[in-house]
Amino acid sequence: MSRNPRDTSRTPLDLAHATPDPAFEITLDGRPLPALPGQSVAAALWAAGILSWRTTRRDGRPRGAFCGIGSCYDCLATVNSRPNQRACLVPARPGDAVTTQEGTGRADLAV
Amino acid sequence: MPTLPSDDTVPAAPDACDDAPYDLAVVGAGPAGLAAAVAAGRLGLRVALLDSAARTGGQFYRHPAPGLGARRPEALHHAWQAYADRAARLEALVAAGRVDHLAEHHVWAVTGAAGEWSVHAALGPDGADQRRTVRAAKLLLATGAYERQLPFPGWTLPGVVGAGGAQAMLKAGLVLPGQRVVVAGSGPLLLAVAGSLAAAGAEIPAVLEASGYVGYTRRPATLAANPGKLAEGAVHAAALLRHRIPVRTRSAVTEVHGKDRVEAVTVMRLDRDWRPVPGTERRIPCNALAVGHGLVPQLEPATGIGCATRLTPDGTHALVVDDRQRTTVTGVWSAGESGGVGGAELALLEGELAALDIAGRDGRGRTSRARRRDRLRGFADAMAVAHAPRPGWTAWLDDDTDVCRCEEVTAGQVREAVAELGARDARTVKLLTRAGMGWCQGRMCGAAVACLAGGAGDTASRRPLACPVTLEQLAED
Numbered sequence: 120m121s122r123n124p125r126d127t128s129r130t131p132l133d134l135a136h137a138t139p140d141p142a143f144e145i146t147l148d149g150r151p152l153p154a155l156p157g158q159s160v161a162a163a164l165w166a167a168g169i170l171s172w173r174t175t176r177r178d179g180r181p182r183g184a185f186c187g188i189g190s191c192y193d194c195l196a197t198v199n200s201r202p203n204q205r206a207c208l209v210p211a212r213p214g215d216a217v218t219t220q221e222g223t224g225r226a227d228l229a230v
Numbered sequence: 231m232p233t234l235p236s237d238d239t240v241p242a243a244p245d246a247c248d249d250a251p252y253d254l255a256v257v258g259a260g261p262a263g264l265a266a267a268v269a270a271g272r273l274g275l276r277v278a279l280l281d282s283a284a285r286t287g288g289q290f291y292r293h294p295a296p297g298l299g300a301r302r303p304e305a306l307h308h309a310w311q312a313y314a315d316r317a318a319r320l321e322a323l324v325a326a327g328r329v330d331h332l333a334e335h336h337v338w339a340v341t342g343a344a345g346e347w348s349v350h351a352a353l354g355p356d357g358a359d360q361r362r363t364v365r366a367a368k369l370l371l372a373t374g375a376y377e378r379q380l381p382f383p384g385w386t387l388p389g390v391v392g393a394g395g396a397q398a399m400l401k402a403g404l405v406l407p408g409q410r411v412v413v414a415g416s417g418p419l420l421l422a423v424a425g426s427l428a429a430a431g432a433e434i435p436a437v438l439e440a441s442g443y444v445g446y447t448r449r450p451a452t453l454a455a456n457p458g459k460l461a462e463g464a465v466h467a468a469a470l471l472r473h474r475i476p477v478r479t480r481s482a483v484t485e486v487h488g489k490d491r492v493e494a495v496t497v498m499r500l501d502r503d504w505r506p507v508p509g510t511e512r513r514i515p516c517n518a519l520a521v522g523h524g525l526v527p528q529l530e531p532a533t534g535i536g537c538a539t540r541l542t543p544d545g546t547h548a549l550v551v552d553d554r555q556r557t558t559v560t561g562v563w564s565a566g567e568s569g570g571v572g573g574a575e576l577a578l579l580e581g582e583l584a585a586l587d588i589a590g591r592d593g594r595g596r597t598s599r600a601r602r603r604d605r606l607r608g609f610a611d612a613m614a615v616a617h618a619p620r621p622g623w624t625a626w627l628d629d630d631t632d633v634c635r636c637e638e639v640t641a642g643q644v645r646e647a648v649a650e651l652g653a654r655d656a657r658t659v660k661l662l663t664r665a666g667m668g669w670c671q672g673r674m675c676g677a678a679v680a681c682l683a684g685g686a687g688d689t690a691s692r693r694p695l696a697c698p699v700t701l702e703q704l705a706e707d
Contacts (some may be wrong), residue, residue: 129431131404135294136302142646155404156297160401170388170407170491172516177638181490183388184407185674187395188289189282189356190376192669192698193635201358207399208282210295210653 143213147172155162159200161187161194161206164217172196172206197224252278252330254588255349255366256335257531260288261574262566263372265581266588267331268316270370271323271435273589278364279320280335280351286317288374289394290574292401306401306426308462312578332364338696340531344561352699361703368561370584371532371549372577373569375525378546378625378677380415381641383631384486384495385521393423393522406432408518414438414483417524417617418463421477425469428522430686434475435514438497440504440523440623442479445616449608456609458575482506484626486519495519498626505622523619525571526677528697532568535559539690542570543611544618545677547690553600555584563588572610579603603646622680633682634675636668644682656680656691666691669698 132139142153145163154163161184164172171181173195184207186194194206195216201222206217235509254270256263259281267279279286287293291313295301304310312609323329336357339350347369353359377394384390391399391407399405410433413424424437446453453460470477478497484506485496499510527548529539538558539547548570555563563584579599586596627633629642647653647662656672656679659665665679666672671693672679 129429131406131430132298134302134305134430135298135300135404137294137298137300137404138307139298157295158298158403158405162399162405165399165403165405165407174640180386180638181388182386182635184391184399185395186375186377186392187398190670191392191635191674195669204358205356207395210284210355223586 145211145215157205158211160209160211161186163211173220196220251365252276254368256370258372259286260374262577262581264316265578266370266585267329268319269582269585271328277329284333292398308674317661336697338699347392352703368588370563373528373568375520375527375571378524378526379674380523381631381633381678382626383628386632387486387492389492389518391519395593396520397423410516411518412516413520415522416440421466425466428473437477438481439479440482441617449612452608452612455605456587459609502622503622505625506534527568529690530693544614552585577608633678634665637664639663639665656683659683
């Protein structure tokens with residue numbers, strides 16, 4: 120493996136000498152994505168180059184993981200129809216259906 | 231380094247029924263809590279170690295789940311062996327029934343008094359499952375810290391992540407927010423983050439430190455007393471050199487560009503008070519920004535039971551602890567960042583010092599640990615002063631910059647509450663604008679709102695519940 124600092128082919132998995140168990144599939148708004156066992160939902164989305172999976176209540180602006188440790192609640196996602204899950208904490212599981220959460224994620228309660 | 235106790239035997243488990251209170255409940259399984267639980271368990275106490283995460287280590291020693299098959303987790307950590315040793319001892323203590331590691335326990339409140347504490351936790355990876363109450367005679371709070379953020383135009387765009395957040399996602403999930411990541415803010419964490427991201431394959435076009443590093447040299451005695459810390463700094467500096475990462479001091483990201491995600495940042499030089507110097511704008515294309523301004527002690531649930539706080543040298547609040555890690559509330563100890571940010575090595579020491587006092591062992595091992603703790607505290611205070619935010623940063627805010635990310639309250643609204651409605655503190659601003667009233671309970675905007683309202687107050691803000699809990703969970707009692 121090259122140690123050249125300009126070698127952009129190096130990955131976090133290389134760095135940690137990781138040989139993960141086989142990847143499985145999750146979906147974001149129906150789009151299939153691979154996830155590795157042990158990754159959070161947010162990590163699986165980042166690995167697919169996706170940085171946002173929520174829109175804000177007031178302005179409908181896109182948001183994703185920010186603090187990465189469960190403090191900021193910016194990464195809230197709807198996972199398997201359950202809204203307001205912190206994607207940076209919840210482990211990805213085979214077949215998880217993640218949907219972009221709009222506002223409170225409680226459109227069903229709107230009057 | 232002497233261990234506690236010095237041999238590797240584990241005392242046998244006492245006969246205890248399930249409902250009997252633990253001798254000690256430790257909240258937080260980061261360096262401080264882990265060290266304390268291991269030391270207390272080996273000193274014969276029956277210990278409950280509660281933590282919100284699935285694995286011990288806290289944020290500093292955060293590491294991948296087994297499924298990721300990381301054979302070299304230490305590649306992402308400084309001083310991994312200190313963790314590995316204690317994790318192995320914890321495993322032995324758990325197997326022997328001395329310590330119960332209660333993973334995925336989000337502690338949202340503590341009630342009771344010395345001798346009969348009740349620690350209330352919500353269970354599951356996100357604390358969304360059922361709840362549980364753990365009873366203990368004594369309580370050690372090792373709740374750690376979270377990152378201090380200061381807002382700037384564009385900081386809510388996807389791709390802007392906490393510097394500590396980028397580090398946490400890398401350590402646990404082995405992922406990056408982008409391939410070209412600017413690292414900015416202030417504090418020693420930035421160098422570690424830049425080094426890790428680069429080692430993991432990211433290109434780091436620049437590290438921007440709003441302060442400088444010369445502040446350290448104003449305290450030569452503190453530096454000389456901490457050769458280990460200097461070596462740690464040298465390791466980070468060498469990593470940056472190896473990856474050819476430029477570090478610019480007295481500089482900051484003052485704006486982020488992009489429509490739905492980060493495309494570039496504007497960087498400006500700062501004066502001594504962190505006011506941007508006009509005409510120094512420079513645009514750096516990138517697809518992510520990792521930003522943070524040091525750490526803020528996590529004070530809940532301590533403040534909920536009346537533990538006193540103090541103002542720290544860098545303008546945050548920390549728990550008041552004495553020489554033996556006792557808080558101001560009888561029967562409650564604190565170790566690590568909750569008593570003031572100082573790093574993992576200090577947290578390990580404080581955890582062991584607390585355990586010695588809790589177990590009533592006064593003599594052996596205490597003096598040398600206390601001496602090292604005081605030395606490391608001195609170093610931490612020097613760094614806190616060197617990197618403390620200066621008041622000029624508010625000059626990079628537009629009126630329409632969101633200050634409160636949760637409630638989408640802008641700098642203009644906060645300024646109006648202060649200038650026209652007479653708010654003089656963060657609490658009044660919150661009541662007038664909802665800034666700090668959202669999901670994160672002001673953890674992300676608290677520092678900024680306090681500054682815009684005229685500076686950090688003498689008392690920490692109070693959060694009766696340490697994390698959001700459902701009415702259903704609350705109603706279970």
